[in-house]
Amino acid sequence: MATSLTPGAVQAIQANQKPEGNNFPVVQVLGIKKIQSKNKQNSQDRYRLVLSDGAFYQQAMLGIQQNELIAAGTLAPNCVVQLKEYLCNQIHGKNIVIILNLEVVCGPLDAVVGNPQNIEQQASQVPGTAPAAMKKLTPKPEPTTASLKPVQQHTKLAAPSSSTQSKNIFPIASLNPYQNKWTIKARVTRKGPMKTWNNNKGSGNLFSVDLVDNQGGEIRATCFKETADKFIEVFEEGKVYLVSRGQIKFANSKFNPLSHDYEITLDNTSEVELCQDDGAIPTVQYNFERISNLVNGTKDQMVDVIGVISDVQDVATINTKAGKELSKRDIFVADDTNSSVKVTIWADRAEQFNSPNGTIIAIKGARLSDYGGVSLSLTAASSMEVNPDLPEAHRLRGWFDETGGTIYQSLTQQFTPGAGDSGPAPKKSFAEIKEENLSSGKPVKFTNRATITSIPDKDSSWYTSCPGKDPNDPSRNCNKKVNESNGQWVCDKCDGTFPAPKLRYILHVACADATGTAWVTLFDDVAQQLLGQPAEVINAWKSEGNSDAVLQLYKDKTFQTLNMKMLAKEEVYQGDPKVKYSVQSISPVNYATESRELIEQIRQLTG
Template sequence: MPVNLTANAIAAISGGDVNSKPLVQVMDVKPTGSNQERYRLLLSDSTLTQHAMLATQLNDRVKSGSVRKGSVVQLIDYICSTVQNRKIIVVLNMETIIPYCDLIGNPRMYSDSDASAQKAMANINSGNVNRVSNNVSNGRPAVQNVQTYRPTAQAPHQTAPRVDQNVQNFRPVVQPPFQPPPNYRNHGTILKNEAPARIIPISALNPYQGRWAIKARVTAKGDLRRYNNARGDGKVFSFDLLDSDGGEIRVTCFNAVVDRFCDVIEVGKVYMISKGSLRPAQKNFNHLKNEWEIFLETTSSVDPCPEEDVSIPQQQFSFRPISEIENVENNSILDFIGMVVSVNPSVPILRKNGLETQRRILNMKDGSGRSIEVTLWGELCNRDGQKLQDLVDSGFFPVLAIKSGKVSDFSGKSIGTISSTQLFINPDIPEARSLRNWFDNGGKNAASISISKENMPAGSRNEMRKTVSQIKDEGLGRSDKPDWITIKATMTFVKSDNFCYTACPLTIGDRKCSKKVTRSGNNWWFCDRCNQEFEECDYRYLLQAQIQDHTGVTWVTAFQEAGEEILRIPAKELYEFKENDDDRFAVSISAGLFTKFLFRLKVKEETYGEEQRVKVTVVKAEKLEYSLESRIMLDLISKYAR
């Protein structure tokens, strides 16, 4: 059966037609060869061919073979963009009409002259012969690729020019002249490139589109951050969008653009966004399942939609059970839902950048037979964390859904919050109702195994329990990479003369310098790295201590965070006690002595002068939980008794 492709479809699309939904043939399919999986097509209307790019959501059509060389397809949704002075059709949606047939016609590649030819043909077919004739007779350039006609000598009674026979015989079938889409009509004169952009799904966004608009809901908004690099100081913030098709994408603003949009954006509101640029997503910071990220510019538009769009969900989750989190890679970002069974009080923590924040630890369980530790940081501790603690203290165990939690394997597997994390307490979603039903009907008392502690039962792959004597006996730390081990030991001695050092308090980017500083001539503090002086300095722990278990004693070094975990007091406060109150200093320095800890240690051989020594550094110190340790020992006994 003969196949009739849409005549002049390529020329019409290249001229701006986006509504005809033509039938075209796929002449070729090739991968682009870029890092992202994309496919390049060559489309034909039997007369002309044009390059096209397939949207990523249609990749499965190529993989399944429904779109291949020879396929006849109908273009449903498409645009034509100019990339490096070359027209490219971006196919957003299409249907396969015939999976394969022989190549139709002998088409050639579309060129700019074809656009002029199409316009001239439209004039001829619409009866504008006299106008074209006058243009030629007045010496204006003839349209390329169209046979011209010349007035010939005529009898006196003839009044109309005779059209050249070549022109009369050249009557190709052409489509009517391109008409603007309906929403452009009757709006008065529109300047070039000022027509409203077409709203497309987030999943269809790609860098080959010249103009676009998306309608989406803000599901998360990051904090405003300031930074410092070789180009100077700056500020940045970002927010996440979700549309009615389930597509998600991150939007980022820098510097002057931050001032325009930071206060405008509200979580939960729907916006129309256009005139941004697309760049590859930075997966180190962007966890959304989209290969692109929108960067807003000074010419970008962000307009709130006056009416609520119920077709766009408030939030989109992809929950993972705790039993799967146990095998998830470190630093993965995921969604998680569970029952909160315990909430610890919020405690102040000094971060590595020298800034103090709050930390609160929760324990959660689900129906997979596992439980997990969740760490809340910053404002989440005081706002949502306090609400969770009040509920648990009152005897009600809430359901907690976590959007974008970060997996850590530092101490078993746990989940921590990041700047884009959102907490939903008792959300009205099917997963929460199912979990509540399970918990109230026996799940509350069901046994579960924690995947979060280093001392996990049955020898977790994240744990390497050792004794003090094994550090020497097994030659730990003497390879190219450090050994990370856990030791159950007692703190027996802490050097009290040099327990801290004076540190630079200045912030570089989002982190404090923390380099050791010295007194300058005017009695201020001077930092060699920052080349600045300041009146006050910071104090950071550098503890030298001994730990002991039943096999021996070893020296360890504990820096800032580990020092605070051992002594439970900031280094600056302890320094002031040493200078002004000997009794309180003695009590504070001995607070951690003869207490059993689980020490997470880094063992690495280092060079001191010309001597090689094994240095043992305390990375984390946790007071021993005897009930949990007893269960672990019973599990080990059962294991070895088999």
């Protein structure tokens, strides 16, 4: 089999045109490079290609909807491809090529076809604009042929319909910051409420919508100030729109649960047009996590879960730092992994929630928290769907009807800090913990009778924390580290500005038991219980030059033997695994109780 590369293909692509007599140019892929995403969480891989027509070569970005070709090994260096759809945008004077759809013609060749030169370097040597210059420098290459290896299998994506091409509809998955003229056709799966802010940076209002297209691609669009006022009444959940123009930037995974690397900011140039419903466009896209797997997640991670409501608690009212009352409701959701988790619902949704036990509920974009062990909290961007028509829902219904949902265990109670009365943790020594396999990253809860052997005098024993409330969970303090700016303390998490921070302990002490020693961390509540003084007092003593009082306090608190509830977790530092210990609670040793336990152990050993 012999196949020719398309002469002049690279020049035509650079000019965002089709080569003469060939709407779908054939080129060789000289190289493929994976691009590291700035959005580490919920990100999709991006790839840069080097394309050659035998005379010139250029770089191009591959649309993420084509990633499956690389994952399957079909698209590889030196293979030959036919470009079905592409575009070229000029950003800061540089041509950025995006490949939206391609088909692999044959597998990797034994060598590079021709002697291709860098088209950008050649163009820079000729005065004038890039497209005009390229017309002067493009030679008439002799038709090049090569012996091609047939591809055993490949995936061919459906070409856009003629109507789609005429409207220049882009797949959401292909959107990236290098595009400035684009239109998407998408359904609004979630419309957030209008929110306002007022801080030292200014004031304004905003709202956001989540959009999904007929290929399942999802992206969030946010409107600010005048744009928010313009489009707040235009967007409606469930309806389909043509959306064009706007800024595309990296998504903040802390606030955006969608998997797209980017998000849209609509501005005064943006256009939003309501269109007829399209049955090919799905509704909400879920990426469900099994509830038992939540223990392996990270704090503040956004997750989707589906489960059966096992308990609905009454609405409670809390007071925020601003003095406003806020409603909250806790529900417990279980699935067929025999696990359940607490989900906190806020404000109007908490008051209006009326689904009984046994209801199937799907939640998108809940924030994972380590408060009370493992729990979830809904944010303004989260959504809920009751009794959805999904395969996962039907599976859970069968499980619940068969078992009654009575065999699950609550993750929210499993790792509760300081929960000494919620059930005893197993007693283990430091040596026993080190012998356990902690490589999964899952924390191990245990109790140990240990003696404090050293409390170092370090300024790093506390940190400056935010005294405000957590914006995602107003029932909790923010506690985020704050930084000083112009005499004020600024919190990046809640955007608050405060005259003074709150000092919170992160006290590291050395402990020993009968099997060995370990450095353990005591956080604020436990450290205050041990020292009997808040961090502000210790800091004041040192600021006043009374370091002797601090040293004496530390000396008085050493060589105490205490019962400690701890969490042990393995972390990797500079390639080496280390077990880190944090103390959840401390209590004095009850020698009478300890003696009875020892006697019982002796009886069991002697029979």
